[in-house]
Amino acid sequence: MMSDLTANLQEIASNAKAWPFAEARALASRLDKMGDAKDEVLFETGYGPSGLPHIGTFGEVVRTTMVRHAFESLTGRKTRLICFSDDMDGFRKIPDNVPNHEMLTAYLHKPLTKVKDPFGTAPSFGEHNNLRLQAFLDSFGFQYEFMSSTDCYLGGKFDSALLRVLEHYDAIMNIMLPTLGPERQATYSPFFPICPDSGKVLQAKVIHCNTSAGTITYIDPDSGAEREVSVTGGQCKLQWKCDWAMRWYALGVDYEMSGKDLIDSVTQSSKITRALGGTPPAGISYELFLDANGEKISKSKGNGLSVEDWLRYGSPESLSLFMYGQPKRAKRLHFDVIPKTVDEYYQHLGKLSSQDNVEQLENPLWHIHSGLPNQAGLPVSFTLLLNLAAVCHAEDPQIVWAYVSDYAGDIDPKTHAELDRMIGYAVNYYQDMVRPYKTYRLAEAAEAVHLEALKSQLVALADDSGAEDIQSVVYATGKAAEYENLRDWFKCLYEVLLGQSEGPRMGSFFALYGREKSIQLIDDALAGKLVQTADHG
Incomplete structure (x- = not known):
């Protein structure tokens, strides 16, 4: 019988080696040094809806949720998780994996929430992607608060922080200019004006800042005319690294992880946050997922596995387990890893009942389920189910069930729903990923x-x-x-x-x-x- 962790959870968590606890302790140390006693500690994940949500986005949310739960267990403090969509960003490139490319060309450089939805299901492309993101996060039962950049800019939530960016304009320029090439230095500004005529997010040269009026003056890249615009009310959008820093400052973000490709952005954004008078969040830089060819998974390319792909062939818990393992190591994310990961999940499940309190906090399943799961194991491994489905050419789960019932005794889909779920995955995997490539040979x-x-x-x-x-x-x-x-x-x-x-x-x-x-x-x-x-x- 599993032991009860509640009595001495904080004590055990203070020494737990699992990486979410290491992150939680680093965050707790940061807050202690700041003397931060606010009511809720804020976790954030960021998402750029310039392409369809991909599995890396899910990975960031599930990993952040693991750290969040570890932090709550360690400290007993309340937390919030914001899933932030940078949907006011300019639409710079048309993704390969969306329809109606010709139609989308007319919307290049406009905010994503002003780009017509090529799928025809939402008011804009940005909102379409936001809805897809929320749908698959909801399907996993994540507890989060969705936040839209467009809503924050247009609704005035960021106005005071934007005015502070204007006040510290020179300090931010001094941080950013040394990181840029000569050509970009000539036109760089933290502020991207939104053109009142075309609605495009402009990369325009700013020639004057008026802090008392809260405005900037820029050179219109099309007409060459000077234009003055307010930095508040959604009339300007911040350049990405400054925008990230402003968001940390405005919302009071305490923890945010990001991919290894953003290490430089984290460095510069952290400097800008300090220039604004804030403290950058704690966080981990995780390695990127690679496709079967070893290439980085990209929203615009649509390469690699999608969440939907994984959930056709394996359980949500197995996907979470894949995300748990070694976040600082690059991993190939392709179909072959699914069966192995499903079996690993049940191996960890089988160990829980014999583990003591300390060992249970090191078990990945404690972090995947935000506590000890209430699940039954399988009488056979998932790999065996796959091979059985392949040998008996299973077109229907009942074919596999006939063999499993003979082997394991008096069981059926009603009494063993978990096994039935796995048999369904096994049949799907056989039909799609095994049958087309099966090659028998004659014995020598x-x-x-x-x-x-x-x-x-x-x-x-x-x-x-x-x-x-x-x-x-x-x-x-x-x-x-x-x-x-x-x-x-x-x-x-x-x-x-x-x-x-x-x-x-x-x-x-x-x-x-x-x-x-x-x-x-x-x-x-x-x-x-x-x-x-x-x-x-």
Whole structure:
């Protein structure tokens, strides 16, 4: 039975090694040094809706939520999480993965909330992406407050902070100009005026600041005329690094993590925040996700896995587990990682009941579920379910259920909903990611002899033989065949019997598939039937 953590949670959390607790302690130390005793500690995640939300956005929210829960457990303090959308940013580039490119061309450089929605489902492209972001965050049950840059600028929420930026204009320029090339230095300003004629977010040269009037004067890049505009009321938008700093200052953000590609931006924004009289938030710089080719996942390219992709083949909890692991290490995010991560989730689940309080706080599942989960394990691994679905060519979960019921006893989808969910994922994965690429080969002459020997050994086993007994037979047959490396024996089994280069623990698979069916599988392989079936689709 799992132990109760509530009595001494703060004491244990103060020494926990898991990275969310390390981040929580760093934040607590920051607040102590500031003498900050405000009612709520503010966490923020930022999102640029210039393209469709991608899995990296989810990763930032789930990781921040883990740190937030660790902080609450460590300190007992109240917190808020803001998910901020920079939807007033200029629309600089048309994403590859959206329709109606020609129509969108007319909206280049306008605020994202002024760009027509190419999907036709929302008042603007920015709002379309905001809604998608909120929909998938809501589907995971995150507790957050959504905040729109457009609403903040137009509604006056940022007005006092914008006036403070104007007051410290020279100090901000001194921070930013050394980081820019000569050409950009000539036109750089923290303020991007919104053109009253075209509605575009202008990168214009500012020639005068009037702090008493709260205005700037700039050179219109189209007409060359001088124009004066207020920095408040949504008539200007701040350049990104200054905008980030202003937001930290205006909202009082205490914690925000960001990708490794933004390390320089964090440095400059932190300097600007201090120039405004604020304190930059604590946070971690996490490594980026890579696609199957090792390239950075991009909103505009739409490469890599989407949240929807993962949830077709694996559970939400497994996706959260993938996000938990080693945030400072770059990881390839492709379809092959899903089965492995699903199995890892249940391995961690199986350990919880025997772990003490200290060990439970180091278990990823405590951070994924914001506490100890109330879930049952699986009688078989997800990898075994995948291989079973592949061998029996499962077009329907009931086909897999028939085998699992024979193996595990009196169970069905109603009594084992978690297993039913995993079988559904396994069938989806087989149909989409395995079946199109399955390649059986004929056994070579020597391999055929070894397979016949394995079949004879399986036939000779006692009726009550389990997975370990069968595995011993598989292993012994390979040893008797005098393979220099037993991996070659198992590779033979995978390629000839399963039509793939890698596979499960064969003893466990044969036990799940059934001994009679497994013997028939060997016969079919030796007769060339598996190759013929694959050739005919």
